Amino acid sequence: MWRTTSSFSFVQPLCHGNERSYLLQFKDSFVINKSASSEPWAYPKVAxxxxxxxxxxxxxxxxxxCDEFTGHVIGLDLNSSCLYGSIDSTSSLFHLDRLQRLNLADNHFKYSQIPSTFSNLSELTHLDLSSSVFASQIPLEVSQLSQLSFLNLSGNTHLELKKPSFRSLVENLTCLEKLDLSCVEIISIVPNILANLSSLTFLRLRDCRLYGEFPVGIFKLPNLQVLNVGYNEGLxxxxxxxxxxxxxERIGLAKTNFSGKLPASIGNLGSLTTISIWGCNFSGFIPSSLGNLTSLNSLDLSFNTFEGHIPSSFGNLVQLSFLFLTSNKFTGPIPFELANLTKxxxxxxxxxxxxxxxPSSIFNLTNLEYLELSINYFSGTVEFDKFVKLKKLTHLLLSDIQVSLLESETSANRTIQNKFPNFLAKQDELELLDLQGNNIHGQLPEWVWNMRSLPIPSSSTLQYRASHNSFVGKISELICNLSSLQVLQLSENxxxxxxxQCLHNFGDSLVVLDIRRNKFEGSIPQTWANGSKLMIINFSQNKFQGWLPRSLAKCITLKALDLSNNQFNDTFPSWLGNLPNLKILILRSNKFYGPIKVHSVNYEFPNLQIVDLSYNSFTGxxxxxLFQNLNSSRSDCAYHLSYIQVNSYFVLEYGYQDVVSSFKYSFSMMMTNKGVHTIYEKVQEIFTAFDFSSNRFAGDIPESIGNIKVLRLLNLSNNILTGHIxxxxxxLAELESLDLSQNKLVGEIPQQLTQLTFLESFNVSHNDLVGLIPQGKQFNTFQNSSFEGNSKLCGNPLSKKCKYYKALPPLSSTSKKSQDSGSPLQFGWRIVMIGYGCGLLVGVTIGHIVIERKHDWLMKTFGVRQPVPGRKV
Incomplete structure (x- = not known):
């Protein structure tokens, strides 16, 4: 049978019956599921x-x-067709041996392996299996498709290319024009053989865990238009x-270890439209020849160490729509030529x-959607009313710009006032506003909460950060319209x-809620949503009252809760005990009362490491x-030099360019350490501290405290504790500060406490202790005040001598070496060797501290006074 087409003067044969059957069998092997494709325009083509x-x-x-002459099926384009199911080597697809083009991208093939029978399709020139949930090893048979000019396996994050190797895959594919293996786990060097593919126009190897030196010959390929090897940090x-x-046309090296300078000859690449080299190790000055690239649409040089001035030749880049220079060492003024970049x-x-x-010329860039000038050394004034010209702004970041804010340029009597700029009232497209650290003061205007909060891409969020200013007034209920917020940071106003009361609306999105150091009052809203994503809550240093909302127990991701310095009147929140991630609980300086009841059989508070209950009215x-459940067996190395923090980010799409905007929030707190109120701007993951001081706890000190071998700070002072130490x-080998003062403890100070070689602060004053104060090591550094108020204590540093005590003879050199593990240098080096498990730098640092301490102990023993160095957390 033949049929005549309306658009051609010849007849075209119908498809072959056997191929029709193969297609129907292929269709029947899948389920149609709309969630199997991610594109919004996806639809089931096989319907x-x-x-x-x-x-x-x-x-x-x-x-x-189909081939217009033979009727054979030569192409299948099932991109985003909602196919869900597996493909195996017996699939009828592989009987379509005349196929030249096959596109199965954006479907869900259930982590099945790419079948080796793809080699049956020997006439394939185009193969696109991207983002289709394939897994396991890419079969060697793919390399037998020697006619391939287009191969795209990207976006299959469970796909591997190890055996065969990267080189084995491409060495037979000599006709390749486009190759995309992004997100495939390759873990390999980039083979030099790629530099021989003279037909290659498109090479994309993003996020493949590549390493080693990139072959420079690839840059010299005569037809190469697109090169992207970003997100390979070992490259x-x-x-x-x-x-x-x-x-x-496009160079993408972001998040690699490429280094060196931008060559002046880069200005010869007149076809370039995109340069993305952020997050590398590039340095030096920007060559003025970069201004020759008049076709540039996107330029991202962020997160390098470029220096010097921005060349005035940047004003020639009139096609530029995306310019990111953040986090470098650029100096000088912003060139006024940037005003030419109106796109x-x-x-x-x-x-x-x-x-x-x-420069006021920035306000003429009326197409700006994203503007960040934060953290620079600007001077003078900013006439904020000019921002009203930027009607398309969605992201405005002006933190720490160190300028004075001029409210109106038309006022006859203009005064410099750092008050909340009213121009923002007309910026109803704003999604992110950052004005931190600008000393803005005055009442927060009602219109702030009327700013429109538009939906943003699925992986992005909204943040409102206005801390360290002088805002006054109340928070309007309209804040609850910002239902996509991840970060609300209004601290120190x-x-x-x-x-x-509507704050519970944030339950599905809010990660950080920080409103510390304000004058808020009243009770906390009692309702928090199920599935809350909150990780940090800081309500400290306000005037909150009443009970804690029991629904906080639903915040299963909560890491830190700081309620200190308020007027909460409640019992201990044992109902928080099932929160698996809670590490920090600070209730200091409130009106909490009653005994603390924790049921150890339920493994409550499994990860609690910082507890501050001081200055309350707890009893019992x-x-x-709490001591028994604390997980003290974790490896210090895993947490060394890391901090309790939240990393929040969102991706913005501007044309073909993704903008990753990140935000790192480090939890900060105040605790009493060594008798001093200490502010911790950052809190190490390894830091463990208990402060139960200034309550009415009674009874003995539990021996189980000794099981917390990572404890750094223990304060049980000003209670009515009895019994022995x-x-x-x-x-407690890591202990730095121990305060047991102002109790009713009896008996002797255990001689074993001299083993605490990191102990810098020790206070047992105002108890009923008796006998000889332990001598040697750290105890030789403590002052009289550590022991006063114990009338039956004697020995150094007190002036009262022990009447019936006979000093032990000094240790011989042999026994001293045995006890102290050698000379101070040897002792310190032993710690250095232990430190290798966490990195040489940490080990050497700890070793140095121990050496200094041992040295000071020796000097003091032999009559030389020298201050004991501190050990910072």
Missing amino acids: SWTLEGNNNDCCSWDGVE TGYLPDFQWSSTL LTALNLGRNEFVGQI NLSGPLP MLPVE PPTLRN
Whole structure:
């Protein structure tokens, strides 16, 4: 049978019956599931594959392409067709041996392996299996498809290329024009053989865990237009001297270890539209020849160590819509020539060393959607009313810009006032506003909460950060319209009044809620949503009252809760005990009362490491269960030099360019350490501290405290504790501060406490202790005040001598070496060797501290006074 087409003067044969059957079998092997494809325009193309009516010509089916002369199926385009199911080597697909083009991208093939029978499709020139949930090893048979000019296996994060190797895959594919293996786990060097693929126009190897030096010859490929090897942090290389004719249009090296300078010859690459080299190790000055690239649409040089001025030749880049220079060492004023870049939609000059005034010409860039000038050394004034011209702004970041804010340029009597800029009232497209650290004061205007909060891409969030200013007034209920917030940070202002009861609306998105150091009052809203994502809550230093909301127990991701310095009146929140991630609980200086009841059989508070209950009215015995449940067996190395923090980020899409905006929030707190109120701007993951002071705890000190071998700070002072000091405290090898003062403890101070070689602060004053104060090591550094108020204590440093005590003879050199593990240098080096498990730098640092301490102990023993060095947390 033949049919005549309306658009051609010749007849075209119907599809072959056996191929029609193969297609129908292929269709029947899948389930149609809309969630199997991610594109919003996805639809089930195979729904048209049916024999009903006059639809038996498979060449007319959606996504099927036939040869116009032979009728054989030569192309299948099932991209985003909602296919869900596995493909194996017996699939009828592999009987379509005339296929030349196959696109199965954006479907869900259930982590099945790419079948080796793809080699049956020997005429394939185009193969696209991207983002289709394939897994396991790429079969060697793919390399037998020697006619391939297009191969895209990207976006399959469970796909591997190890055996065969990267080289084995591509060495037979000599016709390749486009190769995309992004997100495939390759873990390999980049083979030099790629530099021989003279037809290659597109090479994308993003996030493949590549390492080693990138072959410079690839830059010299005569037809290469797109090169992207970003997000391979082990990959090194440099930009060559471009002294040849090049077709390069896009260069992507972001998040690699490429280094060196930008060669002046980069200005010869006249076809370049995109340069993305952020997060590398590039340095030096920007060559003015970069201004020759008049076709540039996107330029991202962020997170390198470029220095010097921005060349005035940047004003020639009139096609530029995306310019990111953040986090470098650029200096000088912002060149006024940037005013020529009227197509800019994203401009980030933050985190540099720019000086001078912010040029008013920036306000003429009326297409700006994203503007960041934060953390520079600007001077002068900013006429904030000019921002009203930027009607498309969605992201405005002006933190720590060190300028004075001028409210109106038309006022006859203009005064410099750092008050909340009213121009923002008209910026109803704003999604992110950052004005931290600008000393803005005055009442927070009502219109702030009327700012429109538009939806943003699925992986992005909204943040409102306005801490370290002088805002006054209440928080309006309208804040609850910002239902996509991840970060609400209003700390260190003068805000007052109650919190809006609608705060529970944030339960599905909010990660950080920090409103410390304001004047808020009243009770905390009692309702928090199920599935809350909150990780940090800091309500400290306000005037909150009443009970804690029991629904906080639903915040299963909560890491830190700081309620200190308020007027809460409640019992101990044992109902928080099932929160698996809670590490920090600070209730200091409130009106909490009653005994603490924790049921150890339920493994409550499994990860609690910092507890501050000081200055309350707790009674009863010390909560032994808290000590028993603490996970003290974790490896210090895993937490060394890391901090309790939240990393929040979102991705913005501006044309073809993704903008990753990140936010790192480090939890900070105040605790009493060594008798001093200490502010911890950051809290190490390894830091463990208990402060139960200034309550009415009674009874003995539980011996189980000695099991917490990572404890750094223990304060049980100003209670009514009785009994002896447990000798098990000698096991607290990391202890730096121990305060047992102002209690009713009896008996002797255990001699074993001299084993606490990191102990810098020790206080047992005002108890009923008796006998000889332990001598030697750290105890030789403590002052009289550590022991006063114990009338029956004697020995150094007190003036009272022990009447019936005979000093022990000094240790011989042999026994001293045995006891102290050698000389001070040897002792310190032993710690250095232990430190290797966590890194040489940490080990050497600890070793040095121990050496210094041992040295000071020796000097004091032999009569030389020298201060004991501190050990910072």
